[in-house]
Amino acid sequence: MGLFSKKKNDPLKSTTPPRSHTEESNEIKKLQTKLQDNIKIVKGTLGGSSDTIIREIRIGKGGVLKAGIIYTDGLSDAPSIQNFILESLMLDIKNTEVESKLTLNPQLMNTLKDFAMTVGEVKDVTNFDELLNALLSGDVIFLIDGYSNGLIIGNKHWVDRGVTESSTQTVIRGPREAFSENLRVNTALIRRKIKDPKLWMESRVIGIRTKTNIEIMYIKGIASDEIVGEVRIRLDRINIDGILESGNIEELIQDANNSSFPTVYNTERPDVVAAALLEGRIAILIDGTPFVLIVPALFVQFFQSAEDYYQRADLTSLIRILRFFSFTIALLAPAVFIAATTFHHEMIPTALLISLAAQREGVPFPAFVEALIMEITFEILREAGIRMPKAVGSAMSIVGAFVIGSAAVEAGIVSAAMVIVVSMTAIASFVTPTYDMGMTIRILRFVFMGLAASFGLFGITVGLIALVLHLCSLRSFGVPYMSPIAPFNADGQQDTFVRFPLWKMRTRPHLISQENIDRQQNSASAKPEPEKGQ
């Protein structure tokens, strides 16, 4: 009943299918013919929000046509609205052949689109959903009185942070740039590194209210189609009102919700994403956050840093072993210390035992409680250090040094050896290149401390067995989490605990990329040709 269109089956009504399945349930509201009606509906839907700018103009010969321009202040580029839309409509086409064509006729919109719009991206719009979507994304809406369709003129422009240096994953050698909050900038940063036409992107809009743009990025032919399909399925299954950060997506698509181990990798470094894409992994870019998700993510991946591949292979291998060693320390050092000092005194060398016993004289708490006090104090300090304003940082580090330091020992609350163990654990936990894995270690450390306090080394062993079983049961998008250690893969060892020289790493990770496995054809090119005649 509400259709006022003069002509049925308007040829201009090029209906585009709804982009997101979440909108399908809503009734699609068509644009009205009268400009004033349309403006009224837009105003009404937005509740008269002050950032919606509505400009009514007259165009055509003698101003016969009433038109309206609607945009959102702050999301659209105001100077270019003036230069490329208003000026071209109101001034440039004056006294030209085009102007004479601007009368009420069915081809009016196409004429305008073809002759008058001096901007790159112009689309037709016929319903309010699309119109509002474009309007709130920063595009300019152009409507003409008497027509039940309009134009969406691409003019998104807002202030963003720009490409800055990575702050979460720093390297000494390697590119400094990091992703920003702008999705398009981020895709461009990756495109700039991989100029392969096979680098494909798929768009999704997730979030009923936030309508966050998301890109699935992979290299066709390297990435496994099955895993890409799985990513699509999982993303399409999301039905939530808002996605604000990659963490939201991660939580909704990850494999093991009950595990504290991350099964989705995130990074803010374009070079890491590019490397992952070349290995056959899939990147998920989310508008509004500099963190890009990479799947499938394996356990060993969290111990690899971008710099590993820019430095000499031998040094990298040693450093990587050091990281796994630090992981063990961060996980087990307080637990082993508790176990040894409360159950297995005979394991400690005599001189050390006496020294430790001397330090413990007068300490009122059992070793476990002592360790717990120190570890929790440290966690509090660490959390405070992240959350508090930078200006009070120095004040806190001074106080922190007192709490975990000689003052605590002198006060007789903890023993000096425990301070050393806790400090070493803290430093070791920062060696892990990814923050996510560091968090996991933080939690598990307390579990192991509890086991050590109850059962000694026996408890630690049982805990480790459970941990290994758990890790082996995990999967990330169908790929076993512990691969290439379990299931063991000889080729995969080239980039696990050690990194082989680049000229020896001839294949991509097997389980991730099954299709195009060879990275380089022959490795002989790595060395200079032997002299002839030898």
Place this chain on the structure above:
Amino acid sequence: MKKGIVILLILSVVLSGCWNRRELNELAITMAIGIDKLEDEYLVSAQVVVPAEVSASGGKGGSPVTLVQGRGETVYEAIRKMTKGSPRKIYPGHLRILILGESLAKEGIGNPLDLISRDWEFRSDFYVVIAKDSTAEELLNIQTPLESIPANKMFNTLKTSEENWAATVGVTLDQLIINLRSDGKEAVLTGLVATGQIEKGSSKQNVETVTPAANIQFDDLAAFKDDKLVGWLTEDESRAYSDIMNLVKSTVGTISCPEEGKANLEVLRFKSDVKGNVKNGIPEVDIGIQIEANVGAIECPIDITIPESLEALEKIYEKEVEKTIKDSITSVQEKYEADIFGFGNAIHRSNPKEWKTMKKEWNEYFIDLVVNTKVDVKIIKTGTVSNSVVEKRKD
């Protein structure tokens, strides 16, 4: 079901509650234990470390160790009775040395050793020694310089001495037990003596003077027959014991020069090989010894730049070693009638069948056992100078 198992697991962690947890400051870390026999009772003395006094931050000036004692009809009882006078329970996991009183050793060490080898808290790698001419209690009462914990001093002294002076032999509990149980070898243990004014050794003043009033020193070996002490070896006999048992790591041999004066040879490599043999039902043992030595010191006019004089020294040393060994064996055969050298084991290895018949009367066989010794000495180095410095000056 799954939930139940998880809850059960968590409860087992929480409720079991550290059932034999012992904090470090609840332990009486015992470094040395002494066992004496007083009439029908055992007196067990434990040398317990006072951690605060030996810590790196320095103590209050008290004694680094304290002696905890207990009496009882058995060793176990005596050890448990110690808690009557000590706030902490004895923790022997880090025991360094076990001292047995001489009178106890004469009566037999088998019974008191049973607990120590049976209890799981004791390790078996500590030394067992005999308090010569004194009681274990007296020895444990002496403070020592250099190592503030006397037990450590004893342990390290024995270790160093064993490595550098062949006449001292450290015997650990496991070796002792093997020897006690073996048919073909009797046990030996090192003697430990207190020198000086023993009664002054307990006070701190003992370590405040350059020469301590009382000191602890290792002595020669004690020979055992079964588990009873039968006598003390002389220094030469002790030396011969380590020679035959191939225990020499490095030592110094003093020999007479061909003409006059003395010379020292430093033993660099030492290897001895004991081979048993049974001829017509009569056992025989061959000892082959190979020594590589270095000229350590020369206190006589001899030109060692000439190969012949080195050969002469080699010959003299060979003879001396051979003599020491022969004399020692004869003396042990006569005096103690105990096969401390393990010749029985050598026969067991070479002639297992004959050994079965000899085993029971091995002591009789041992007394008349013929031992052939062959020593081969090679001087391979002469030190940093050739002839004696005195010799040069005379020229």
